[in-house]
Structures are given as C-alpha cells and as structure tokens.
Amino acid sequence: MVRKLQVAVSGLGRMGARHALHFLDRTPRAELVAACDPDPKALAWAKQRLEPFGVKIYSDFDEMLKHEGLEAVVVAGITTEHAPQSIRAIDANKHVLCEKPLSTSLEICEGVVEAAKQKPELTVMCGFSRRFDASYRDAASKVESGNIGRVSVIRSQTADKHRDDDYFVQYAKHSGGIFVDANIHDIDLAFWYFGSDSIVKSVTAVGINARLQGLAQYGDVDNGVGIVEFWGGKIAYFYSSRMMAAGQTDTTEIIGTHGKIVVNGNPAQNLVEHHEATGIRRDVPQTYYDRFEQAFVTESNEFTEVILDGKRPPFQLNGAVAALKVGDALQESLRTGKKINFNEIGERIVESKARL
C-alpha cells in the first residue's frame, strides 16, 4: 500500500477547521491522524466531525506532538501561538505548515526561520495562499515567459467585504495592523514577481478610518494605501480595505516594460450574469475563503507532495520574514506619517544620524 503523510492540525478555529478538512478529505496523499485545540467548542466539533474518521483529538498541543507516527503539523491556531508551536514542532522533528503570519513580531518570526534552518531535512512552510492560486500561478508563468518584459510596477490590493458586526475591530487587537495582516499577501506577491532578492528602497503609508471608527483605538485603519520602492527601478503600491460593498476584491496588476498581467480585475463568484431591470449584475465572492478555497487545497496537497517526494518547496520560509519587514515598515510609516528609507543593501537609513 502507498504511504500517506501522517498529519496533525493544531487550532480548529475557522481556518484551522478548514485545514483539517482539507487534509481529511481533499489531500489524497495525506492522512489526518490528529488534531488539537484547547477550546471545548472546537473539541466538540472535532469529536463529531473528525474523530469518526480515525482522527485522534487532543486538547494539548505538546501531547499531540507525541502522537505515534506523526510526521507533519499544520499550525493554524491563534497568531500568538504560530511561532512557539512551529518551533516546538520543528524541535520534535515534524514538518510544519504554519498559517500566516508566522508572527507579527519580526524577531519572533526570525526565530522560526532560525529553528527551521537547524533542521534542513524538515519542510517548514508559511501559508501564503496566493502562491497556490491557479490565476496567480498563471500570472507567474506568463511573467517568466518574458512576454511582459521586465516587471517594473506592481499594484496589489487585499480588500475585504464590509461586515456589520464588530469582527474587524475585535480582530484588530492582535492582527498587527492592516498592512501586516492584509497587505502582507500583496507584499509577498511583490517579492514573487519582482524576485525574492529585491531590496526595499523606501516605504510610505497612509490610512483612514472611513467606516470602522473602532479600529482607531488599536492604531488600525479600515483603508490603507502604501508605496514600496525597490532598488533597481521597481515600485509596488498597495491598497487594503475592510469596507468593500460587493465582496472580496483582491486585485493585482503586474506591469512590465512590454505588457501587463491583471489578476482578478473583474471579481466574480461564478460564471453567472443576471439581467434585470436595473442592468446586468454578477455576484462577487464574499470572503477570502470564497476566493481562495481551491488555493488552500492546493497548499495542503503540495505541502504533502514536497515532503513525500523530497521536492523543493514552491517558495522559501524566509520570504515570510522579508514580507513582514516591509509590512512592519508600512505600519510604522502609517503611525509616524514619515517615509522610511533604506540603503542599497537594505539597511534602514536613520534620518537624524544622516544629518549629523
């Protein structure tokens, strides 16, 4: 019989439960053998939905790590546990797929990278879901084909549908801010399409609280715009929002010297258009998961494949650090109102010093 990767999922909240189901039902080469969550509600769900399929349910992460034969762990609980659990899993010689962000702290983030470096035999990936999306990949292959020339400008946005409840406000307590939480994906795309060795030259960000005033107490905004210059004549600019009316509106333009690729310039839930007295209308994906569900499934499958077949991961873990660095700088620029500059080897130029 064919060997299947023995996987466990830690954290069975919204995304964690989805990861668990992706590994249970939609990742043929993996077997979900364990899952854990300290929360009784999540545990109840797991006992009903996962246990009947032979998944062992734990309330304690470290107990789960000892599960016999366990090979890989998906870390998908609360953000503050991402790094500690990833490190413990690495220490226990498990492959790790960690939900983004590794951490909202750069230092902690680097700790995970460091831990992973000690165990080169392990696959440690951070879940940048767009890296697994068919359209973003098609864009990448079109870029690589050279058809659009040298990539020079990237515009990218992560824009969530407005919610009437206080979800975004609650979420802002720990999210690290809209640039770190939402635009982190766009930043990662910039490194993808510009090249992972791109060096940031300057960072500027502004933001407003147009609708969700409650975000202000956490220093967060509901609409942000940022510009990131890279050395070598490359510019990325970003928009993030929590107040889209129609739905999830994540759009990216990759502008080369000889052409342009647009990803999701026309958001649509499916292939249906509705003609009615007020015109022609189409539905739009409502959430991030609506838009990227298949990418998450691809992620599970490729994580599995990379491990089982000893392949190179589709992108490197330290990309998560690079992206967070930029996200952090955007947050700082938002906070201080200042543009932040970096020299050609990526070191921060401290203005006061420069003036001496």
Next chain:
Amino acid sequence: MVRKLQVAVSGLGRMGARHALHFLDRTPRAELVAACDPDPKALAWAKQRLEPFGVKIYSDFDEMLKHEGLEAVVVAGITTEHAPQSIRAIDANKHVLCEKPLSTSLEICEGVVEAAKQKPELTVMCGFSRRFDASYRDAASKVESGNIGRVSVIRSQTADKHRDDDYFVQYAKHSGGIFVDANIHDIDLAFWYFGSDSIVKSVTAVGINARLQGLAQYGDVDNGVGIVEFWGGKIAYFYSSRMMAAGQTDTTEIIGTHGKIVVNGNPAQNLVEHHEATGIRRDVPQTYYDRFEQAFVTESNEFTEVILDGKRPPFQLNGAVAALKVGDALQESLRTGKKINFNEIGERIVESKARL
C-alpha cells in the same frame, strides 16, 4: 465657399425628428433646408426647433419636393409612406435616404428598387443603421482580413427592452411582425457577412407570446426564433424579443472556420461599473437609439458624402429586398408552422407541387 448638400426630411416623428437634427447639427457637409410632416404637433415642434435655423417647414410632402435647390430627401414618416414618398422623390430627381423598411410588402419594396434603377445617377439608400455602426464595421473588417476563415454560422438578435405601456402592441398593427421589423437587421447582417449574393435554402421560425398577449391579435409574437439556411453550407439563426429586462440587447456572433467575432456580447451603457452590496452592476442602453445613435449620425454623413463625392454607397438598395424576402418567409413560417425550402437559384420549392 464649400457646397453643402441641400437636404429635406419628411416625417418628424420620433426617428424623423432625430434625422432632422442629425442633418441640422451633426452633418457638416449637409444643410437641412426643409422638413415636412402632416401632423400639427410635429409641425409645431419643427417651427420651434428647426425653423429658426432657416429650415423651411412644410405640411405637404409634394410641396416640399419642389423646394428650390433641394437635392436629397430623408423619408422617415410612417412605414406605409416610405415607398410612395421615396418613389415620388426619385421621380423628382432627389437622392433618397429611406428609413427601414422600404415597405413590409415585397412587391412595393421592389417598386422602389425599380424606380431607383431608372435613375442610376441618384443615390437611393435604405437605412440599415447597423451598417454604419463602428463595431459592426470593425467586425466586417476583421472578417475581410480572413482571420476567422470562412464565415459559416451567424447568430444575431434584436432584443428590445420591455415596456410597461402598450407601445409594442400598437406598433404591431403595422410593423409587419417581429421578424420583418426587428430581425430584418440581423438578416441584413447575414447578407453582409455571408456575402450579398448568398442564396437562401430554407427558413423556419417559431414564436411565443410570453408577456405581451395583446400582440396575438395582430399575429405577432414577443419572442421569435428563426433559422435561415443558405446554400453553400451557411447557417444564420436569429432571436428577437420585446421583453428584455435590462435594455436593448442586440448581439451578433460571426463564426468562421478559424475564429469568431462577437459584437456586443456584453451590453453596457458606458464604461462605469457599480459595486454595491448585491454585487457588481452595469447599466445597459435602454433603446435602439441609445445603442445606435452614433451609427445614425454616421449614416447621415456618409449619405451626404456618397452624393457630394460621387462615391459608391456602402451597400446596395436591393439588399433591402433580399432581407425583406427572408423576413417575409420567416413570418410565413411562424404563421404556418412549416419550414419553407428554396432551390439553388433561390426559387421557392412548393411542396404540393413537388408531390405531384
């Protein structure tokens, strides 16, 4: 000073008034010198809107024909007057631009063509507006370029927005039926893209009264579907409707052996899209004129140019007869429920005869 074509418009109803204004304001090489209509309301409008610009207003067509220096007449009154007025204008040696249809009677229609043939020095055109539309012309030039190979199948529809009033029912009294009134444009397109020498092989039509039951009293339908086979392996199929919810939805597909051209696959009033809680929406042209206004203006200008510069008209008058012949056959097929066949020289195959 440059010579301007001296033009008169007969019939100042909805379309006639538009023609008058197109010649008055938007046809630089023509001068609107006269206009006529027997209807007092139309006359009042003309006196207010046209007379101040030096346009002489008549209530009698034949009087107007005698207007000094008059060179060309636009015949745009009620359908039953299209042919008689066109013929009288031709007899009076005026160039003629006649609104479609020349007549709903094939015989009368042929009478106009005959009259025109007697005066080859005159330009006599029938107003198939789509022939002047930039998109249809672009399609024609793409077809001519050979890019789509041999044109083999044409799908074309003329679909009006539903109206809550009884306009369509009143209109049906004299329109000749939906295939003759609406699909006549699509039939003409078939001759354009297949070639004006195409010979009809068979005609079939069906129709329903889905919403406008009142049309039934005049033998008309609010939705019709027809197929026209041409000899030489070409098929055109048509749809017409009076009950579109969103707006005017005239779409054409020109399918060649090696490619396809679509005209107006995505109706849109302008370049605006509206994102709102129910999705993404765009407006649609509400009427035929909304969609084809610029084509009508081009029509006025080219009619003028053909005369002043002695050019060949963009299409021939007898095309109107050919189109009406097909429209008539579609109407007959709708009425009788029978398919109508023609031999390779376009003569009707009479079934009863064939059976003897």
Next chain:
Amino acid sequence: MVRKLQVAVSGLGRMGARHALHFLDRTPRAELVAACDPDPKALAWAKQRLEPFGVKIYSDFDEMLKHEGLEAVVVAGITTEHAPQSIRAIDANKHVLCEKPLSTSLEICEGVVEAAKQKPELTVMCGFSRRFDASYRDAASKVESGNIGRVSVIRSQTADKHRDDDYFVQYAKHSGGIFVDANIHDIDLAFWYFGSDSIVKSVTAVGINARLQGLAQYGDVDNGVGIVEFWGGKIAYFYSSRMMAAGQTDTTEIIGTHGKIVVNGNPAQNLVEHHEATGIRRDVPQTYYDRFEQAFVTESNEFTEVILDGKRPPFQLNGAVAALKVGDALQESLRTGKKINFNEIGERIVESKARL
C-alpha cells in the same frame, strides 16, 4: 469508523480514468475498491496508478461485479456498453452512475430505465455533468427564486474547440450525431429550467460541415442549429460545434418574462487578463473537462451521498430518456430536412397520416 461507499469503475479510457481518480482521491465518503477495462493499455495504467492504493483491477466487467462488498458501479466505458453494463450492475444490485449517454438508442435507453424501475432501492443516475456545476445550479436557484419571472426562452450551446487531428471524425462513428452527443446537455438543461414535465411541440434542425468534411460519411455535422418548441409557450434553441477557435464555449441563456440569466457568457480559463500590443486577451478552457472538472467531482460526491444518506437524487433517470428523445428528433430533422411535430401529449404527429 465511518462507512465508505464501496465503488468500482468500469472503463478506464479518458473519462473513466478521471472518474476512477475522482473516486480515489476526491470523494472522501467513497472508497474505490475495483476498476476494470478489457484494454491492456488501460489495465497497465490502472495497475500503476490505482492498484497501489488497494484498488483491485479486473479485465472483465462481470468478474468485477462479484467483487466482495461492492456497492456501486460507475459505467464509463464505450458508449455501446453503457446500457448493457448498467443493466447487469442493476441486476447484481449495485447502484449505478452511468456516463452519458445511456445509449444512443432510445429503446435501449428505456431498457435501462425499466431495469432501474424494478429496483427502486438502487440509485441509478446518468451523468449530466452540468447538473452538478456551481454556475448552472446558481442559475437554477435564481430561476426558482422567481426573479426572472416565467422561463420562456432558452438558448444553449455546446461548442468544442477545433482539433487538428481526426478525433471528432473517429468519434462520430458511434456518437449518435452532434445533437445527441453534444446538445444532449443543452436539451437536459431545457428540461431542468422549463420543468421536467415539459412536452415537446416541434423540433427542427439544420447542420453543416464547415471544416470537418470527414464527418459527412457518418451523417454527422460540425455545426448544428436546432429549435425545440414546447407546449405552453416555451422555446429552446441550440447550437453545437466542433470548430471553436478559442476553446470550449458552452453558453446558456435562460430568458424569463422579467429577466435573464446567462451562464458562461464570457468564457475564461481563470482570473487572468493579459495586456499586450494587440489588445487585452484572456485564455479559455480548452476542453469540456477543463470547464466542468469540478462538476464531475461534485457528481461523484453527490452520487455517494445520495446512496449513503438515502437522499433523493438531484434529478431523475428518465430525464435521460426524455433528452434523448429530443436529441433523436433533432437528428432526424437534420437528416430529413423536415420539421417534426408532436401533439399536446407528446405523441408524434405523422404527416402522411394527418393528410389522409
């Protein structure tokens, strides 16, 4: 442990192999336990791709039917075996998911329905994949919501991308003709959106060999257009083609008295648009499977769910007979050049009789 449906797949050609993999990898509640094909090449594939996962490989269908614990069979081999194998599987008390068409012969088709009727405890489904497609289902739910009023006209097409090889010609030997093979899906959609109890009033079809002259020897065409009238004021009209340049172009319009739903009016492979010197371009799905892959997976899962949970199938088996009846009539009309009429209880009106 949770019970999984024990499934076998018969026929491991192109579609059969896909079905096998869908049940192996993407149908969590089913277990692929067996597969069979008489062809050595298919068997070799199965031994390499399926056997390692515990799937027992057979070269004989009847042997496979005896596989211990087998509960359900997917019949996906050559068309002529669809009905016989389905009947034998039913006789052996297996649930059946049969690829479309059950048969190109109406009589044989009815035989399967009859066999299924004898075993009401079995689920016997025919694979109309569009019934499982998210966009067609969304259309259905929008129709059911009443938003577009009473469905009155349906336009639907199945249009394959041109192939340079002789695939379509070879395929035509046994396909039953383009209306039976391709438009059968569109016919089925008409019954879905008009209601499964709709009664055909008339059928007309025409066709040409625009590019694939080789089809003529089998009485088939590469482009077909058909109209199907239903009693009660409903019209469906269809187009099928084997020569689309860009890709699979299956489009459906559902036109109601108060609105219209369009499915796939703008074919697109993904969410990418490419700006280049010649304009803006997007890719199109190349094949039926490119377009409907997810629908096939949904089919596997729902077939499984219907059996395991004792649910009602999403549509009835005799719909396949109804659709084939219409397809057959279209083929006959294509062949004879005649319109075929039916009375209000769906009985054919024989013209010669009617004339006596």
Next chain:
Amino acid sequence: MVRKLQVAVSGLGRMGARHALHFLDRTPRAELVAACDPDPKALAWAKQRLEPFGVKIYSDFDEMLKHEGLEAVVVAGITTEHAPQSIRAIDANKHVLCEKPLSTSLEICEGVVEAAKQKPELTVMCGFSRRFDASYRDAASKVESGNIGRVSVIRSQTADKHRDDDYFVQYAKHSGGIFVDANIHDIDLAFWYFGSDSIVKSVTAVGINARLQGLAQYGDVDNGVGIVEFWGGKIAYFYSSRMMAAGQTDTTEIIGTHGKIVVNGNPAQNLVEHHEATGIRRDVPQTYYDRFEQAFVTESNEFTEVILDGKRPPFQLNGAVAALKVGDALQESLRTGKKINFNEIGERIVESKARL
C-alpha cells in the same frame, strides 16, 4: 436666424486642429470664424481644411483677436503660450477655453485666474476633458445620489500607450513632468469627487524610468505613483505611465463607505470581441483622443452653451490652480524623495522651520 457664437482657435497643432474641427463641424451653436498659428505647415493645413468654410486664417494671435465680431477664443497652442494668450484674450474681452494646463508654473496659472476674475462677465474655462466624459459624469451622478456613501478613497491613473519613437522624451522638455502633465487629470477628478474645497494634507510621489531612459535628462519618469492625503479622512492615489502595451488605460475607482464606482476598469475600443486560437481578445483605444474624443466635442458644445445661455460653467477655473498645486507638490516629492505636509488650512509645513 439663430445667433451662433463666433469662435476662433489659436494653435493648430494636433489638439488645436481637432478643436478647430470640433467647432467647425460638431458644435452646431458655434461658428468657427478664425484660426491662427505661426507655423507655416499648420497654416497650410488651415487654408486647405478651414478656409473654404469661411474661416479666416491668421498667423498672428493678436491680429486674430481683432477679428470683427469675435466672441470666444480657444487657446490650444504650445503650453508656454496658454497663459499669455488667455490673458490677452481676456483683456480683449473674449471668452476663453484654454487647453490644459493653463501653465506648468503655478504663479502664471494664478495670473490667468486673476485676469479672469477682473472680467466676471466672461467665461474662462480650462479644458479638463474628463469633466465632459459621459462615464465620468455618470460616476459623478451616482456619487451624488449617495449610493456609495461618503467618498473616501480614489484611485486614478493616466496611462499612455508606449511609443517606439521619441515623442514622450521630446514632449518631456516642456510638459512639467508626468504628474503635472498626466496625473493632473486624476488630481482634478479627486477634487471633483471629493469636493472642490478639499484640503491637501500630504503628498508623496515616486517614479522610475523603466523603458524611456531618455526622460531622465529632463527629470521626468515613465512610471509614477503618488499618494495625496486630504484632511478629513480622504486619500487619493495615482499612477501614471508612458509604457502601456495595449493602449490608453485611464482607470478610476471612487470608493465610498458603502460602495464603489469604477470608470473604465475594462478598456475597450468598441463592442467587438475576437475569439481566436490564443483566446479571446479585444482592442483598446490607442490614444487619449481615441478614448476622449466625444468628451472634447461635448466640451466645445458646453463652452458654447454656457456663453450663449449665460449658464454657470460646469466647473470653476481656479480648480486648475488647485490641481496644479498638487501636481507641483507631487513633482517636488518625486524630485526630493520627501513627503510634503500641509496644515489644515492647506499651508505647507516647512520641516526645517518646524525643527528650530
């Protein structure tokens, strides 16, 4: 007879010649009576194309100003003459329609506004063509309807098609830079949709020379990105480019608290789509004039109407100053690499001072 506005056009280069023809042929209530240009080539064109229609041709602007009966002047020559000619025309009591920009110098620009203020009886307009575009106007009316709530973020770009010649480099000598030349339109849109009384809070810009290295010698870039914050929680961000592959790509998003309006999210030359082996393709307007031709014609007509009917102009002259102020700041930020801040009454915050 109806009175027509007596108009002259100064400057018969590319845009000036178009303006002349718009007034000659497409502005029914105006009469083009004179035109001037010092350039012999332009004069030759004018003598051939305009003189036959009774237009008096001048080589000297001041001579033309004395043309008997002249009421209004279109100033469309080289940029450096915009302001001086406008002022002389105002002094001569002529209404003025001045091509944008009034000047690339803020001071000179203010001079024109000052001159106009002295003659309140005159209409003095600056040609922001998008203000006359049907789609931008529809957007404005949708914004005014309140449907999208409070406008909070505007994204807008002016992106020209790449040219293989050195046009853009030559042009850069006097254009004032890409933000002042191209994004000036987008800045004006921001004032339109945010309100003309909006006060700038900060300005940041970056740019690169991705393809047109020759621009660098004039301090210009071929791709620019800028952010303009306004007091009161409003952000506009802009992109400009000279290297679009497909064509003119001017897109604007107006994002409100409750909805979004997109103008030209999907550039298209017309209503045609081309299906071919490489996918589905559409043409894109190649130039600014391709996209905005009708807006320029509307401009001529409304300028005429405002004067003849004593109406209020659709927007105020000092808007041109406000837009230039922002454009200038963007250019400065591009040049210095610094963010520029303004206080709540729009006064520049001088950093060095602040530090004392």
